[in-house]
Amino acid sequence: MVETVTALGMVISSMAIGEYDKRLVIITKEFGKITAFARGARKPNSPFLGGSQPMAFGEFTLYRGRNAYTVTGMKISDYFSNSMTDIDSMYMGMYFLELAGYYGREGIEASETLKLLYMAMKALTKNRIPVDLIRCIYELKTLVINGEYPNVFSCGNCGEKQELDYFDINRNTMVCKKCHGKVPDNEIITDSTVYALQFIVVTPVDKLFSFTVTDIVLKQLKHIIGSYMDKVIDKKFNSLEFL
Incomplete structure (x- = not known):
């Protein structure tokens, strides 16, 4: 048998x-x-x-x-x-599949990865939040699941948890106002962006795709998460070429 x-x-x-x-x-x-x-x-x-x-x-x-x-x-x-209603959602979904495959390993259970992938696909089909925000959530939570996410909870210099307004991509950490010195105004991170990063890191997968953000916050999320992804992932994804 x-x-x-x-x-x-x-x-x-x-x-x-x-x-x-x-x-x-x-x-x-x-x-x-x-x-x-x-x-x-x-x-x-x-x-x-x-x-x-x-x-x-x-x-x-x-x-x-x-x-x-x-x-x-x-x-x-x-x-x-x-169920995808537009080409951007379709290719974004294909990218999510590629990223799941990049981190996937045989013999290691993948309940959180599968749950995240399922919820992200659901979000793409519902069109309730922007596709770029779905991508930010999916990417950062994927990093969290695989233990590669940046420090967004405290200053990488002094450990302070307040007044975090700059992300140091070279050191993979937030830095507080007292420690980073003078930086260009366009690199200052809003409190709402810091909160969004922290929310994605700590919130259970099934409650993640339920919020929206302003255009400024989304732009900052895309920059921080995108820069970090480029740093830690050594693969080019075919679906991103279309996006």
């Missing part, structure tokens, strides 16, 4: 293999990032046709082989690619 396992996950990439098959990479709650083959998934009448597309989320039944898994069944609850 063939032994199978069941995993909750989202397809992050799909590649044609042979005449009818597909090679899937799936971020799963239980097993982290896995490779799974969906036999016959490219046939028009295949039960795996829709569920073998990127952004498909649901329950996958898998046979565990020596080097990879084989899909034996799937119950897809969300087809996020079918």
